[in-house]
Every structure is written in C-alpha cells, then in structure tokens.
Amino acid sequence: MLNGKIDLRSDTITQPDAAMREAMANAVVGDDVLGDDPTVQELERHTASLLGKEAAVFVPSGTMANQLAIRSLTRPGDAIVLDGNAHIYCYEAGAPAALAGVQVSLLDGERGQFTAAQLEAVLPPRDDHFAQPSLVCIENTHNRGGGSVWPLEQIESVTSTARGHGLALHLDGARLWNASAASGVSGAGYAGHFDTVSVCFSKGLGAPVGSILAGSADVIAKARFFRKQQGGAMRQVGILAAAAAHALEHNRARLADDHANCRALANGLAKLPGLEVDAEGVETNMLFIGTGERDAAALAKRLDESGIRLLATGPHTLRAVTNLTVSAGEIVQVITAFEELP
16 A cells, blocks of 8 residues: 555556665765766676676666667667557657657567567568668567566567567566566576666666666667766766665565466456456456446546546556555455445
C-alpha cells in the first residue's frame, strides 16, 4: 500500500524505503561529468558485469538509454526494425526520428514477439530508393504484450537472422530483471545476443530514478557523448546510483513475489462475470483486464474511490502492475473490490 491506496497503476510508483534512503544519504559522490563519482562508476562496472558487457553508462531514464543506443548504432537516414507495440515506438515521443534521424519499420508480433521470418520479410532490397535497416530492437519483457517474456530460442533465431544481414541489435530490457526472474535465464544470457542492452532500476527494483545502457567500450563511449549532448550528463549523481545499487542487491530476488501476486490477481478476476482476463497468459507482473461493455475510465474512478488505483489503457481495458508496495493480502482486497462493483 502506498499513500493509503493499493496502487497497481505501474511498477514505477514505488518510493525509496528507509534502507534505500540511508544508502543514498551515505553515498560517496563526485562530479560524474568529470569522471570522478565512485558510486556511479561502481554501479556501471557491476551492472556491465551482470550483463556480460565491457562497459555501461548511467542515465536518467529508460527512454534515454534506448535512444542513446539507437543514435550510437545507426546513421541518419537508416531504418530500425521493431515490433509495432514496442515502447521505443509507442512511448518515446518520436525520439528515433527527432534525435537519431531514423525511420521505423514495424512488425506485427504476437504479444510483442516477432519471428525471424517476419524480420526477413520486412527487409528491403539493396536499392538506393529504400532506407536500409541497420538496427533491430527487441523489448523483453514486453510492456504492451502484457509483460510477456521472449523465449530464448526465439531471440536466438531473430538475432542470428539479423546478424546474417549485418544488422546491429539492441535489447530494451527495462524489465529484463523480471524476464530473468520468470525464465531463469540470466541477464547476461539474454544480453549476450545484443550489441547494447538497457535496464531500468526504477520499475520493479524500486529505485526512484535511473537506467543503464551497456555494451562494448566503443559503443558506450559514443553513448556518453550523446548523453552529454542530450542533457543527460549529471554531476553528483552517486546519490541516485546508490539507490540503484541498493535496489539491485536487495530487490531482485523478490520480483518473483510480484509475479505470484499478478497470477493470483488474474486467477481471481478471471472468475468474475463481465471481465475478460487471460489468466494463462500472465508471465510476470503485468495484467490487462478487459471491462466488457463497461467504460474502463469510469471503472478506474470507482475503484480509486475504494482505495485501489489501476490505469485505464483503453476504452475497455484496465492495466494492473504488481509491485513491491502491494502484498498478497492486498491482492485479495482488490479482487473483493471488483466483486463488489455494481
């Protein structure tokens, strides 16, 4: 519970607990732009190691991490290939065009997951009339896919095909920690198939802010330049890096609790009339709830009045994202609140 309400709008709503605030208060800091913030440097080294990469750069947001990857791996006029429901395309304010000067080539994946055959089919002939793709982006877990986890075999198939065409690869791993918790595949096990990978600390891990982009030393050096150019270089940012490090150490193992709570919520709501819930499709901490003929925004308002916060993502769709502020007992309260709706 957060601020007196059971908040399931997102896993971004978490706030630092006392231990995390203590870590922030005690952080040793320096000027990161000048390269002398030891707390940031240690976080970058540790995260790069977890992901099996040479280097990493700490940035304010997942959007910036993704966009730095795109700028570092493409040239203006290139095309990038990604799923039509990808966060990079849907929720990053047109940044690929505005910042990197690339156009997007969209695929119609299943819950955000496309195939090697779909990738092959969208690649244009080598002809001066066509923008040539230079980068393929995969999102794991996939937000609009309901927190779906890419099967490792499918990642291997898509990335192998991309490599065969000389394409670079970026993994939007904002919720990669959740994918690992659900599948048992390590972060490095996923990231090893990609040139760059972004991971977030301010979602399921509960830090207040921050993401990392990891990759080769050369690519991350480019990303640092673009970070500065885009206003993302920060000074005594070890205070935030300390929160991220604390979250990484203490909150990764408990992600399985969020997944269990999401399954319990889905199983409970699937039994109620008037709702459309795919309980079998729950893989991590995200659930989309069809409201049938009822208006989702109005339903969310009534639930909010009962102390439960969900996000209306469409005229007849609510989203619930379990997170570290919500207990198993509170999931029962949510199901009861739905049962009592008129």
